Amino acid sequence: MSSTAHRRVLEILDEDECLALLDREPVGRLALSAGALPVVLPVNFTVVDQTIVFASAPGLKLDAAQAGVVACMEIDGFDVLSRGGWSVLATGRLEEITDPDRLARARQLPVSPWAVPDADHYIQMPIQLLSGRRINRLQGGAT
């Protein structure tokens, strides 16, 4: 392995790039603390007005939302051949959507969970912190 073959650069994504990627990905991974242990779960989600929205059946996620815990949603993409990729992390407080108007709107969103299509609780996470990174080959570097 020559050193030039691994010349890569770590770029910080700006907020617009992070939001564009969040808009594009149908599934993210939600991390929350359950009994002091980190749990990471795939979630089918969408973004409305800088707020992550997903549906949930009763259980861990809904309990967390009703307790108003802080969680994060991560999305990423990788290329094994070039050993490059990107990831975006959004952090915020989970809340169950209970307002009837907002609930009616949430029901129209394409967030039906793959495993539980009739899940009828909706959770939102207004994004408070948003960050993203990309690992790329160095521009003009070795091929």
Place this chain on the structure above:
Amino acid sequence: MKPLESDDRSEMNVLDVAECLVLVRWEIIGRLGVCIPGQAPSIVPVNFVVDNDTIVFRTAGGEKYEHLLGQPVSLQVDRFDWYRRIGWSVLVQGVAEECAEADVAELALAPWAPGSKTHAVRIVPGSITGRRLELKTPLTDGRAYL
């Protein structure tokens, strides 16, 4: 595997530990979940290897690394089929431990990110759980193809 939830289209099955480990061994990138008390949870992608049923990855030294040691952490891997709306996810939970360089010198652990990642971390699993969502009947028409 045992069924957990089911509808007309698909069925959620619980994976046993051996099935989870087979899937984890095939993956190169996992998501490290960390919940340090008093801080927001975070997820960072890491490239990792499975070594004697433990997870090993590299990180830079410094404050982040110091905070990680002794903490409960998790490593999550998954694969999805967007079209069929199926997939699987495995979660390994354990404590992050310091790992001697001599123990991991033979492992394929060169990190993807630039910068020197001088410290190796090992997760000794306390629990390994996984689920797989699969179709009840194949989507493809049996008469088609070949």
